[in-house]
Amino acid sequence: xxxxxxxxxxxxxxxxxxxxxxxxxxxxxxxxxxxxxxxxxxxxxxxxxxxxxxxxxxxxxxxxxxxxxxxxxxxxxxxxxxxxxxxxxxxxxxxxxxxxxxxxxxxxxxxxxxxxxxxxxxxxxxxxxxxxxxxxxxxxxxxxxxxxxxxxxxxxxxxxxxxxxxxxxxxxxxxxxxxxxxxxxxxxxxxxxxxxxxxxxxxxxxxxxxxxxxxxxxxxxxxxxxxxxxxxxxxxxxxxxxxxxxxxxxxxxxxxxx
Numbered sequence: 001x002x003x004x005x006x007x008x009x010x011x012x013x014x015x016x017x018x019x020x021x022x023x024x025x026x027x028x029x030x031x032x033x034x035x036x037x038x039x040x041x042x043x044x045x046x047x048x049x050x051x052x053x054x055x056x057x058x059x060x061x062x063x064x065x066x067x068x069x070x071x072x073x074x075x076x077x078x079x080x081x082x083x084x085x086x087x088x089x090x091x092x093x094x095x096x097x098x099x100x101x102x103x104x105x106x107x108x109x110x111x112x113x114x115x116x117x118x119x120x121x122x123x124x125x126x127x128x129x130x131x132x133x134x135x136x137x138x139x140x141x142x143x144x145x146x147x148x149x150x151x152x153x154x155x156x157x158x159x160x161x162x163x164x165x166x167x168x169x170x171x172x173x174x175x176x177x178x179x180x181x182x183x184x185x186x187x188x189x190x191x192x193x194x195x196x197x198x199x200x201x202x203x204x205x206x207x208x209x210x211x212x213x214x215x216x217x218x219x220x221x222x223x224x225x226x227x228x229x230x231x232x233x234x235x236x237x238x239x240x241x242x243x244x245x246x247x248x249x250x251x252x253x254x255x256x257x258x
Contacts, residue, residue: 113213
């Protein structure tokens with residue numbers, strides 16, 4: 001009884017891996033769908049901006065308050081801006097941005113492509129000699145890879161701003177002083193690897209959501225399943241992949257672990 005689910009799971013993972021390989025191959029195959037990719041960057045990235053800014057501001061404010069409650073015990077309130085900035089840039093910002101992106105964009109891609117599949121719009125594109133895979137899937141994956149690092153950077157800055165608002169309401173710290181202290185301990189090796197790893201998160205979100213939507217079956221019920229599974233699968237994969245990437249960052253950039 002255990003063998004059948006295991007075989008099914010391995011088969012499922014194999015199909016998804018082949019799908020991801022096809023995405024990588026077709027990304028570099030001409031002609032490129034530049035217009036559709038730009039459209040998806042706008043739909044996926046620009047429309048996610050309000051959510052990222054609001055969430056980053058809230059996370060920064062909450063982290064600042066929690067950090068203050070801890071550091072006050074040791075008389076180290078001056079380290080609050082630097083501690084907040086390090087926490088946001090190195091881990092909290094990239095991970096929270098990826099999970100929010102997964103919830104909004106992953107569900108959207110899964111729902112869009114599955115709806116197109118069950119209503120035979122994808123079949124209609126193929127009858128018109130349009131490469132539906134490259135037009136619908138590759139453009140969305142590339143847009144996710146491009147936009148998520150940018151959104152992560154915006155979330156980092158939004159979080160630091162939220163931390164400043166929380167801190168200035170409590171202690172009255174000025175913005176120039178807060179800004180200088182916040183970036184005093186953040187190094188190049190802290191920001192770049194942590195932000196670039198979100199490009200991998202973007203690839204995971206775009207590929208998994210596109211796979212589930214592109215291969216959806218079962219009518220309107222299949223649309224709901226594809227949307228739900230996209231969020232669940234991408235969130236789990238992001239958390240697991242993050243553990244591996246953090247270890248890899250510490251290996252290739254020893255300074256990032258300090």
